Amino acid sequence: MSPTHISADPARGDACPGALRLHAADDGFLARVRIPGGVLTVTQARALGALAGRLGDGVLHLTSRGNVQLRGLRDGCGGELADALSAAGLLPSPAHERVRNVVASPMSGLDGGGHVDVRGWLRGLDAALIASSVTPELSGRFLFALDDGRGDVAGLGPDVLLRGLPGGDGLLSVGGVAFRVPYEDAARAAVSAAEVFVEAAREVSDRRVWRVSELGLPEGELTARLSRRLGLRPVGARGTARPATTNAHPTTGTGLRPGPRSSNAGGAECAGPGVEERPVGARGTARPATTNAHPTTTGIALPFGTATPDQWADLVARAAELPAQELRVTPWRRIVIPGATEEEQHPETPWTRVGACIGSPGCAKSHTDVRADATAHLAEAHPTLPTYWSGCDRRCGHPAGTTYIDITARPDGGYDTTTRTTPQPS
Numbered sequence: 001m002s003p004t005h006i007s008a009d010p011a012r013g014d015a016c017p018g019a020l021r022l023h024a025a026d027d028g029f030l031a032r033v034r035i036p037g038g039v040l041t042v043t044q045a046r047a048l049g050a051l052a053g054r055l056g057d058g059v060l061h062l063t064s065r066g067n068v069q070l071r072g073l074r075d076g077c078g079g080e081l082a083d084a085l086s087a088a089g090l091l092p093s094p095a096h097e098r099v100r101n102v103v104a105s106p107m108s109g110l111d112g113g114g115h116v117d118v119r120g121w122l123r124g125l126d127a128a129l130i131a132s133s134v135t136p137e138l139s140g141r142f143l144f145a146l147d148d149g150r151g152d153v154a155g156l157g158p159d160v161l162l163r164g165l166p167g168g169d170g171l172l173s174v175g176g177v178a179f180r181v182p183y184e185d186a187a188r189a190a191v192s193a194a195e196v197f198v199e200a201a202r203e204v205s206d207r208r209v210w211r212v213s214e215l216g217l218p219e220g221e222l223t224a225r226l227s228r229r230l231g232l233r234p235v236g237a238r239g240t241a242r243p244a245t246t247n248a249h250p251t252t253g254t255g256l257r258p259g260p261r262s263s264n265a266g267g268a269e270c271a272g273p274g275v276e277e278r279p280v281g282a283r284g285t286a287r288p289a290t291t292n293a294h295p296t297t298t299g300i301a302l303p304f305g306t307a308t309p310d311q312w313a314d315l316v317a318r319a320a321e322l323p324a325q326e327l328r329v330t331p332w333r334r335i336v337i338p339g340a341t342e343e344e345q346h347p348e349t350p351w352t353r354v355g356a357c358i359g360s361p362g363c364a365k366s367h368t369d370v371r372a373d374a375t376a377h378l379a380e381a382h383p384t385l386p387t388y389w390s391g392c393d394r395r396c397g398h399p400a401g402t403t404y405i406d407i408t409a410r411p412d413g414g415y416d417t418t419t420r421t422t423p424q425p426s
Contacts, residue, residue, distance in 0.1 A: 014210050016140025017069075018098035019085050022078055027057065027362040029073035031081060033090055034097060037104035037122040037146065038066030038329035045316045045327050047088035053309055055081055060312050061358075062305040062333040064397050065143065066103050071362065093130045099138040100129060103153045104146040106298055106330040110338055114148025116164030116183060121146045124187030125162075134195045137202075139210035144190060152298075156331060156400045159197065159212040160190050171235070175212045177223045178235040189230055196225050298330055300344070301351045304371055305333025318344070331400070350378055356389035357396045359409075366391025367409040374407075385419070 016032070017023035023030040033048065040048070048068055052058050057072030073081070085091040102125060109117040125144060129135050145158035154163055161173040170186035172179045174193045181189045200217055201209040209215055215222070223234055302311065315335055319327045322339035330336060333355065336345065357363065359370035370389040386404040390396070393408055398420075406420045 014139040014141055014208075016098060018140065019091055020078070020082055020094055020097055022073065025071065025358075025362055026360075026364045027072050027358075029075065029077070031070045031073060032063065033068045033070065033085060034100040035067050035090070035329055036100050036102040036126045037118070038106060038331070039104075039119075039122065040327045040329065041089075042316055042320045042325045042327070044088050044090055045312070045319065047084060047090070049309065049312045049316065051081060051084055052312075058309045060307040062302070062307070062329055062335075064331055064333065064400055065101055066106075066329045066331045067101075068329060071358070095136045096130050098140040099135055099142060100126060101140070101142060102126065102129075102144045102146065103156055103158070103331045105148040105150060105152050106328045106334075106336045107150075107152075108146075108148040110336070114150045114164055115166050116148050116168055116170070118146040118148045118162075118164065120183070121162055121170070121187045121190075125190055128188050128191040129194075132191055132195060134198050135191065137198045138194060141210045142194070142197075142212075144194070153331060155402075160193050162186050162190050172230075174226060175215070175217075175222050176219055177226055179226070179230055179232045180235055181230075181232070192229050193226060196229050200225065298332065298345075299328070299334030299336040300346075301334055301349050303351045304354075304356050304374075307335075350382060353383050353386050354378055354389075355386070355397070355399065357391050359389075359391040363391060363396075365394065367411050368413055370407075370409060373415075389415075 015023075017030055019031050019033050023032075048060060048070075052060055052070050055073050055077045056070045059071065061069040061071055063069055070081075082091060082094075091097055102122065104118050104122050105114060108114055109119055125146070129144075143156070143158045143160075145153045145156055145161045147154040147161065147163040149164035149166070151163075154161055159174070161171075163171045163173065165171055165180070168183050170181050170183060170189075172181050172186060172189050172193060174197070179189070197212055197215065200215055200222070204216070207214075217225075227233060300315070307315065315327060315337065318340060319325065319337045322337065324338035326338055328336040328338065354374055356370045356374045357366065359372075360366040360368060368391060370391045374387075374389040383405060386399055386402060388395070388398050388404050388406060390398065390406070390408045395406070395408060398404070398406070403419060403421045406418050408416050408418075410416060
């Protein structure tokens with residue numbers, strides 16, 4: 001596997017870095033390794049730690065989409081990096097590596113919460129995404145979200161959302177249009193929806209279209225295109241999806257079956273009380289829903305979402321002692337270790353509410369060393385809201401889907417402080 005320092009051409013695509021498209025920063029090259037659903041096996045986590053130490057600054061940098069960044073990479077290391085990631089199963093398809101942006105409810109299948117176990121969706125979606133000849137055209141900004149029904153990742157502004165329903169099916173939402181799909185068909189349907197987006201985006205010639213919100217199609221037209229591809233009608237007043245009456249392209253459909261009827265009048269966002277609950281089975285379906293009002297508190301908090309070599313080694317060693325043999329990186333820059341005790345997962349730490357961009361000297365655009373300033377400030381005050389420090393007004397990596405205190409550096413070295421609410425991730 002070769003390749004590496006590919007410069008982003010704005011005329012051809014977005015500038016998001018990847019494992020093969022490295023970004024040149026002031027502290028060396030940066031690689032962003034996509035981790036669908038944030039799920040890492042112990043073996044993969046060890047491989048990432050070893051690569052960070054051998055090729056970079058030794059630190060694992062967690063992102064707001066549950067991915068991992070390696071920084072301080074030396075020039076010319078791209079081929080070695082790609083080969084090692086491929087050997088670890090972290091680079092299954094060079095053509096798809098930047099589009100495997102998938103966030104998933106990190107506690108799904110672990111705490112009895114939500115309506116479904118999204119791990120089946122996660123495996124199916126990643127496989128279908130990689131198998132598609134169309135999805136390499138997605139931008140590095142396009143986002144899939146798999147929400148088990150508790151609502152934690154649904155608020156991250158995904159382009160394609162699968163949300164678990166009490167009956168065990170999924171609600172597929174794209175640009176305000178929703179379809180009910182059986183659990184076993186939901187992952188393939190999500191990828192089909194992304195392919196519909198790509199095909200529509202090809203028709204736009206006067207601007208770049210990287211997200212569904214930028215498509216500009218009337219909702220009726222988007223609904224018609226999705227209905228034809230999926231062979232389903234959108235969710236109606238009764239909260240159920242029914243077979244479409246016409247399918248202009250039956251060979252391109254997914255063969256999806258309609259979900260069970262419901263007396264729900266709740267529309268696209270909830271299944272309502274009329275849907276029958278089923279016990280949890282092999283398909284990982286129905287279970288009582290729980291509400292996670294503060295998903296950003298899930299998992300082990302690390303200073304600025306970064307793990308030093310020793311910290312990462314300790315986390316991996318603990319995961320290796322447990323049956324699941326995995327770690328989960330959350331979209332809130334935390335680590336969940338399946339099987340660890342409640343006390344281990346939620347240790348008392350002042351870093352639970354503080355984040356910051358890399359700042360200087362790592363970024364040339366930053367006006368100051370925001371992490372040093374944030375650390376000094378934390379010693380004096382403990383914020384009640386999530387607080388994010390940015391070195392410039394780009395606010396890279398700011399929190400998504402939440403209200404937070406925004407502290408942004410000015411060119412003169414001072415800071416502006418405001419309270420912001422972000423509906424979508426950066």
